[in-house]
Amino acid sequence: MPDAAKPPLNATTREFGARIRARREELGLSQEAAALRCGIHWTQLGKVERGQRSLRLENIVKIAFGLDVTPGGLLNGVPLPGDENQPG
Template sequence: MSDVPKQPLSPTLRELGERIRARRTELGWSQEHAAQQCGVHWTYMGQVERGQRSARVENLLKLSTGLQTTPGKLLDGLPRPE
């Protein structure tokens, strides 16, 4: 097994993950607590925060609702995918 951490899939997903992590941190929540509030598994939450997983629209809605924000705040101004 490699000790090299997986890289984000794209700059867009990296930035989205940073925004999700920042909002979770702002709320003072652990990944586990945030995942529970969002209705997703904690491993999924971590993968999204690291930009290693692309979230479907349905999951973006779960994440934004659970994190007490709007989809727009998470998505507006993200780098455009190549």
């Protein structure tokens, strides 16, 4: 099954990924260029943007640094894991 067909893990990863994608697009970067700036593989970035991957703190910080945003800016207000009804 291709990754694009897999659903997000949960509301938290879906919202976090949407924020990553929005910031990347705001900077006018391709996934490949953004991944290079973040120091991760572009396939990993794609899974994060689709909400299919949960990240360690170290990788959240790397992505935030690469996209010129604070980790808090990416995380503030994301829905709590397991709270699928909370707006995101």
